[in-house]
Amino acid sequence: xxxxxxxxxxxxxxxxxxxxxxxxxxxxxxxxxxxxxxxxxxxxxxxxxxxxxxxxxxxxxxxxxxxxxxxxxxxxxxxxxxxxxxxxxxxxxxxxxxxxxxxxxxxxxxxxxxxxxxxxxxxxxxxxxxxxxxxxxxxxxxxxxxxxxxxxxxxxxxxxxxxxxxxxxxxxxxxxxxxxxxxxxxx
Amino acid sequence: xxxxxxxxxxxxxxxxxxxxxxxxxxxxxxxxxxxxxxxxxxxxxxxxxxxxxxxxxxxxxxxxxxxxxxxxxxxxxxxxxxxxxxxxxxxxxxxxxxxxxxxxxxxxxxxxxxxxxxxxxxxxxxxxxxxxxxxxxxxxxxxxxxxxxxxxxxxxxxxxxxxxxxxxxxxxxxxxxxxxxxxxxxxxxxxxxxxxxxxxxxxxxxxxxxxxxxxxxxxxxxxxxxxxxxxxxxxxxxxxxxxxxxxxxxxxxxxxxxxxxxxxxxxxxxxxxxxxxxxxxxxxxxxxxxxxxxxxxxxxxxxxxxxxxxxxxxxxxxxxxxxxxxxxxxxxxxxxxxxxxxxxxxxxxxxxxxxxxxxxxxxxxxxxxxxxxxxxxxxxxxxxxxxxxxxxxxxxxxxxxxxxxxxxxxxxxxxxxxxxxxxxxxxxxxxxxxxxxxxxxxxxxxxxxxxxxxxxxxxxxxxxxxxxxxxxxxxxxxxxxxxxxxxxxxxxxxxxxxxxxxxxxxxxxxxxxxxxxxxxxxxxxxxxxxxxxxxxxxxxxxxxxxxxxxxxxxxxxxxxxxxxxxxxxxxxxxxxxxxxxxxxxxxxxxxxxxxxxxxxxxxxxxxxxxxxxxxxxxxxxxxxxxxxxxxxxxxxxxxxxxxxxxxxxxxxxxxxxxxxxxxxxxxxxxxxxxxxxxxxxxxxxxxxxxxxxxxxxxxxxxxxxxxxxxxxxxxxxxxxxxxxxxxxxxxxxxxxxxxxxxxxxxxxxxxxxxxxxxxxxx
Numbered sequence: 001x002x003x004x005x006x007x008x009x010x011x012x013x014x015x016x017x018x019x020x021x022x023x024x025x026x027x028x029x030x031x032x033x034x035x036x037x038x039x040x041x042x043x044x045x046x047x048x049x050x051x052x053x054x055x056x057x058x059x060x061x062x063x064x065x066x067x068x069x070x071x072x073x074x075x076x077x078x079x080x081x082x083x084x085x086x087x088x089x090x091x092x093x094x095x096x097x098x099x100x101x102x103x104x105x106x107x108x109x110x111x112x113x114x115x116x117x118x119x120x121x122x123x124x125x126x127x128x129x130x131x132x133x134x135x136x137x138x139x140x141x142x143x144x145x146x147x148x149x150x151x152x153x154x155x156x157x158x159x160x161x162x163x164x165x166x167x168x169x170x171x172x173x174x175x176x177x178x179x180x181x182x183x184x185x186x187x
Numbered sequence: 188x189x190x191x192x193x194x195x196x197x198x199x200x201x202x203x204x205x206x207x208x209x210x211x212x213x214x215x216x217x218x219x220x221x222x223x224x225x226x227x228x229x230x231x232x233x234x235x236x237x238x239x240x241x242x243x244x245x246x247x248x249x250x251x252x253x254x255x256x257x258x259x260x261x262x263x264x265x266x267x268x269x270x271x272x273x274x275x276x277x278x279x280x281x282x283x284x285x286x287x288x289x290x291x292x293x294x295x296x297x298x299x300x301x302x303x304x305x306x307x308x309x310x311x312x313x314x315x316x317x318x319x320x321x322x323x324x325x326x327x328x329x330x331x332x333x334x335x336x337x338x339x340x341x342x343x344x345x346x347x348x349x350x351x352x353x354x355x356x357x358x359x360x361x362x363x364x365x366x367x368x369x370x371x372x373x374x375x376x377x378x379x380x381x382x383x384x385x386x387x388x389x390x391x392x393x394x395x396x397x398x399x400x401x402x403x404x405x406x407x408x409x410x411x412x413x414x415x416x417x418x419x420x421x422x423x424x425x426x427x428x429x430x431x432x433x434x435x436x437x438x439x440x441x442x443x444x445x446x447x448x449x450x451x452x453x454x455x456x457x458x459x460x461x462x463x464x465x466x467x468x469x470x471x472x473x474x475x476x477x478x479x480x481x482x483x484x485x486x487x488x489x490x491x492x493x494x495x496x497x498x499x500x501x502x503x504x505x506x507x508x509x510x511x512x513x514x515x516x517x518x519x520x521x522x523x524x525x526x527x528x529x530x531x532x533x534x535x536x537x538x539x540x541x542x543x544x545x546x547x548x549x550x551x552x553x554x555x556x557x558x559x560x561x562x563x564x565x566x567x568x569x570x571x572x573x574x575x576x577x578x579x580x581x582x583x584x585x586x587x588x589x590x591x592x593x594x595x596x597x598x599x600x601x602x603x604x605x606x607x608x609x610x611x612x613x614x615x616x617x618x619x620x621x622x623x624x625x626x627x628x629x630x631x632x633x634x635x636x637x638x639x640x641x642x643x644x645x646x647x648x649x650x651x652x653x654x655x656x657x658x659x660x661x662x663x664x665x666x667x668x669x670x671x672x673x674x675x676x677x678x679x680x681x682x683x684x685x686x687x688x689x690x691x692x693x694x695x696x697x698x699x700x701x702x703x704x705x706x707x708x709x710x711x712x713x714x715x716x717x718x719x720x721x722x723x724x725x726x727x728x729x730x731x732x733x734x735x736x737x738x739x740x741x742x743x744x745x746x747x748x749x750x751x752x753x754x755x756x757x758x759x760x761x762x763x764x765x766x767x768x769x770x771x772x773x774x775x776x777x778x779x780x781x782x783x784x785x786x787x788x789x790x791x792x793x794x795x796x797x798x799x800x801x802x803x804x805x806x807x808x809x810x811x812x813x814x815x816x817x818x819x820x821x822x823x824x825x826x827x828x829x830x831x832x833x834x835x836x837x838x839x840x841x842x843x844x845x846x847x848x849x850x851x852x853x854x855x856x857x858x859x860x861x862x863x864x865x866x867x868x869x870x871x872x873x874x875x876x877x878x879x880x881x882x883x884x885x886x887x888x889x890x891x892x893x894x895x896x897x898x899x900x901x902x903x904x905x906x907x908x909x910x911x912x913x914x915x916x917x918x919x920x921x922x923x924x925x926x927x928x929x930x931x932x933x934x935x936x937x938x939x940x941x942x943x944x945x946x947x948x949x
Contacts, residue, residue, distance in 0.1 A: 013644040014682040090781045092824040093788050102879045108921035126932050140686050142744035
C-alpha cells in the first residue's frame with residue numbers, strides 16, 4: 001500500500017496566502033510516500049514545505065513557477081501503476097479530456113495527473129484514469145468559477161488504486177473516493 | 188585589578204566556608220552530648236562567618252546556604268530538645284546571649300520558628316518580635332539575607348486561614364502585617380544599596396542589586412500564597428501598602444540619586460513585577476485603578492527622565508516599554524494611555540538623529556507589544572502616535588518592524604477592510620514598499636529581498652471588503668503605494684493586486700446586468716479593466732514581458748466572460764505586441780504561445796473579424812518558432828482554434844485539416860533535417876502525435892478527416908519505424924502501441940463510434 005498525494009496550482013503568494021489550515025493539519029510528515037505536484041507552487045518556500053512532508057517530491061513546471069528546472073513532464077511507476085505528470089497548460093484545449101487522453105497515451109501511463117484548470121476532476125476510462133487535483137488553495141482561475149481548495153490522495157495497492165479527493169467546502173473538509181482497478185499488470 | 192578581586196573573593200569564601208564547617212562540626216559534637224551551651228557557642232561562631240563584608244552577593248549566597256543547612260539541622264534538634272530538658276522559652280532566652288548581633292538574630296529566628304510550632308505563645312507575637320528585632324541589622328546585604336531567612340523559616344507558620352496557627356488571637360491580618368513589614372524593611376535596605384559606595388563602583392552595585400532583587404520579591408510571592416487574603420484585604424491593605432511603599436520610597440529616593448545611578452532598572456523591574464502580579468491575579472486589576480498606579484508610574488518616569496537629561500535614549504525607551512507592558516496588562520482598554528506613552532516616546536526620540544542599535548531594539552519591542560496584546564492591527568492603527576514613532580526608525584529597523592506587523596496580520600488572519608486603514612498600514616510599512624533612502628546602498632541579500640516582497644504579496648491577499656466600491660478603493664490605494672516601489676518590487680507586488688482586481692470583476696460582473704451606465708457606482712468591470720490595463724503597463728518599466736503577457740491574457744479571459752469584446756481585444760493586442768517585440772527567448776516564446784493559443788481557443792466574445800485576425804497571427808507565430816518540433820506542435824495546437832465544442836462554437840473542419848497538414852509538412856521537414864544533420868532520420872514521435880490529432884477530430888465528427896488520411900498516416904509511421912535508417916525510440920513505440928489500442932477500444936465500443944472506427948485497419 002503506497003500513499004501518493006497529488007497537489008498543485010497553489011499560486012502562493014500571487015493568488016493565495018497559504019495552504020488552508022485544515023489541509024495543513026491533515027498533512028503530517030512521514031505518512032505519504034510520494035508527492036506529485038502539477039506545478040504553479042510558485043515559490044521555493046512551498047517546495048520546501050512539500051519536501052518536508054515527503055522527500056519523494058516530483059514537480060512539473062507550471063506557468064508561474066519560480067524554479068525553471070522543473071521538467072515539463074514526469075513519469076513514475078508505483079506498484080503496478082505507471083503515473084504521468086504534467087501541468088497541463090500545453091495541452092490544448094485546456095481541460096479537454098480527449099486531448100489529455102492523448103498525452104496519457106503518449107506517456108504510456110495508466111494514470112495521468114495534470115492541473116491548470118483548478119477544477120478537480122477524476123475520469124475513468126477503459127485503460128486508465130485522468131486526474132486533476134484542482135487547486136490546493138482554491139486560488140483564482142480564469143477558466144473556473146467557484147474554486148474550492150482540493151487535494152487528492154491515492155492509495156495504490158497492486159492492481160488497485162483508491163482515489164480520495166479532499167475538498168474544502170464552506171470551511172469543512174469533504175471526502176470522496178473513487179475506485180479503479182487495472183485489468184492487467186504493467187508489461 | 189578585577190581578577191585580583193575575584194581571586195581574593197574566592198579565597199575569602201573558601202576561608203569562610205572552612206570556618207563555618209569547622210564550627211558546625213564542633214556544634215554537632217556538642218549537640219550529640221546534649222551540651223546546649225556549647226552547641227550555641229559554636230553555632231554563634233559559625234554564624235559569625237556571615238558577618239563578612241568582603242563578599243559579593245553571589246558568593247555571600249553560597250556561604251549563606253551552608254549556614255542555612257546547618258541551621259536546619261539545629262532547628263530539628265531544638266524541636267526534639269524542647270521535648271526533653273530545657274523549655275523553649277528558656278532557649279529563646281539563651282540564644283540572646285550570643286555576643287554579636289547577627290548570629291544572635293539568626294539563632295533567634297531559628298528558635299522562634301520552633302517556638303511558634305510549639306504553640307506555647309501566639310504566633311503573631313513571636314513573628315512581630317522577630318521582624319522588629321531584625322532591624323538591628325542595617326547593612327543592606329546582611330540585612331537582606333537575614334530577613335530572607337526569616338521569611339523562609341516562617342513561611343509555613345503563618346496564621347493563615349485553615350492553618351494550625353490560626354486562632355482568636357492570630358489572624359490572617361497578622362500574617363499579612365508580618366509579611367508586609369518584612370517586605371517594607373527589605374525594600375528599604377535594597378534601595379539603600381544604590382547610595383552606598385563610590386560612584387565608580389556603580390555598575391558593580393547595580394549588578395549586585397540585580398542579584399538581590401529576587402530576595403525582595405519573594406515576599407510578594409509569599410503574600411500571594413496566603414489563602415486568607417480576600418479581595419477586600421488586597422484592596423484595602425496589601426495593594427496600597429505595596430505600591431505606596433515602593434513608589435513613595437523610590438520617588439522619595441529619586442531626588443537624592445546621583446545622575447549616574449541606573450534608576451531605570453529599578454523602575455523597570457518594579458513595573459515588570461507589578462505587571463506579572465496583575466497578570467496572575469486579575470481580581471486586583473480594579474485596585475490598580477483606584478491606587479492610580481498608571482498616573483503615579485507615568486509621573487515617576489517623567490520626573491526621572493527630566494532629572495537625568497543625559498539619560499541615553501534606549502534607557503528612556505526601555506522605561507516606557509515597561510510602562511507599556513504594565514498598561515497593556517492592567518488597562519488594556521485604555522488606548523489613550525497607550526497612545527500617551529507612545530507620544531512621550533516620540534518627544535524623547537525626536538531630534539536625536541540616528542539612534543543606536545540598543546535604542547532601536549527597544550523601540551521595536553515597544554511597538555510590538557500592542558500588536559501582540561491586541562492581535563489586531565486595527566487597534567494599533569488607532570494609536571495616533573504609532574506611525575509617529577515609526578517615523579524615527581532608520582530604514583533597516585523600519586523593515587524589521589514592518590515584517591513584525593505583517594506577521595501579526597497573517598498570524599491573526601485579520602482582514603483589513605477599508606481603504607483608509609489600508610493606506611495607513613502601507614504608510615507604516617513603507618520600508619518594505621519603497622526605497623526610503625535614495626542613497627542607501629545597503630545591498631540586501633537576494634533571497635531575503637524575495638522573502639520580504641513575497642510577504643507583502645501575501646499581505647495584499649488579506650485586504651478585502653464585501654462592498655465592491657470600497658474594495659475598488661482599496662485596490663486603488665494599494666496600487667498607489669506599490670507603484671512607488673520601483674522596478675525591483677513591481678514583479679512581486681503587481682500580480683497579487685491584479686488577481687485581487689480580477690476577483691472583484693467576477694463579483695461585480697453578475698451585478699452588472701442590473702446596473703446601467705448612468706449610475707454613479709464606479710466599480711464596474713469596465714472601470715476595473717482600465718485600472719488593470721494601466722497597472723500591467725507599469726511592468727514595462729522593469730521590464731518583465733513574460734509576466735505582463737500572462738497578466739494581459741488573464742484579463743482578456745475575464746473580459747471575455749463579461750462579454751466586453753473591445754476590452755478583450757485590447758488585452759490581446761497588448762499581449763501580442765509584447766510577444767513580437769519583447770519576448771525573444773525561444774523557451775519563453777513557446778510558453779507564451781501556448782498561453783495565447785489556449786486562451787484564444789476559449790474566447791467566445793470575438794466576432795469573426797477579430798477572431799480571424801488573432802488566430803491568423805497565432806498560427807503565424809507558431810510556424811515561426813525556432814525549433815521544428817516546437818513549430819510542429821504549436822501548429823497542430825492551433826488546429827483547435829478552429830474547432831470549439833461549444834454550442835455556437837466555430838467548427839471549421841477545413842481549416843483544422845489545413846493546420847494538421849501544415850504540421851505534417853513541418854514534421855517531414857524535421858525528419859529531413861535530421862537525416863542531413865545526423866545521418867539518420869529522427870524520431871517518428873511527431874507523426875504519431877499528429878496521427879492522434881487526426882483521430883481526435885475524426886472522433887469529433889470533422890468530415891474533412893477521412894479514414895483514408897488516417898490510414899495513410901498509420902502506414903507512414905509504421906514504415907518509418909521499421910526502416911533501417913530510423914532511430915529506435917521506445918517512447919514512440921509505446922505511443923504507437925497505445926494509439927493502436929485506443930483505436931481498437933473505439934471499435935469495441937460498438938454503436939456509432941464503433942462503426943466509424945471500424946474502417947480503420949490496424
